[in-house]
Amino acid sequence: MKTLNNNHAEAPEMYKTGNDIPQNNRSELNALMNQRLASAVDLQMQMKQAHWNVKGPNFIGLHGLFDKVDEAVESYVDMIAERIVQLGGIAEGTVRVAASRSHLAEYPLDIADGMSHVDAVATALSTFGETARGTIDEANALDDADTADLFTEVSRGIDKWLWFVEAHSQLAQDKTAPDAS
Numbered sequence: 001m002k003t004l005n006n007n008h009a010e011a012p013e014m015y016k017t018g019n020d021i022p023q024n025n026r027s028e029l030n031a032l033m034n035q036r037l038a039s040a041v042d043l044q045m046q047m048k049q050a051h052w053n054v055k056g057p058n059f060i061g062l063h064g065l066f067d068k069v070d071e072a073v074e075s076y077v078d079m080i081a082e083r084i085v086q087l088g089g090i091a092e093g094t095v096r097v098a099a100s101r102s103h104l105a106e107y108p109l110d111i112a113d114g115m116s117h118v119d120a121v122a123t124a125l126s127t128f129g130e131t132a133r134g135t136i137d138e139a140n141a142l143d144d145a146d147t148a149d150l151f152t153e154v155s156r157g158i159d160k161w162l163w164f165v166e167a168h169s170q171l172a173q174d175k176t177a178p179d180a181s
Helices: 023-053 059-086 095-101 114-141 145-166
Strands: none
Touching: 023 059, 023 095, 023 114, 023 145, 059 114, 059 145, 114 145
């Protein structure tokens, strides 16, 4: 599979493998994971964009935080890509593929101050986390508990980094009242 179809991966060609997940399921899983891989590569580069360009009184703390988030996301990229290959697929993780398939919003290139980067990073992490959680259900529907588990780990990690980033903008007056329903 080397072509794009409406910015989504087509059913990929598969390598033979002894993996007992049916080939049709593996093919769907690989297309799904290549979509998530594109967004993960995009997310990683967005974290670097924030890391390189943050300015202001919280520079050193945010510069270091964004670098740690980038390192974590890099590990998620690798986990997703390796799972694709484990299932007999081809990991399509180039920057050009990521740019054409990512579901993340474009990172704003005209921001510099720390709080603007905090907001942009939090938005990207939140969007990717929501997608990762959806992938858990999709993998389970395709009878692949291992891929579901991988995305559970990714989701848990993304939620942790979202917490670290949002802590820079949350104040006591930002609390929400409990839902009365």
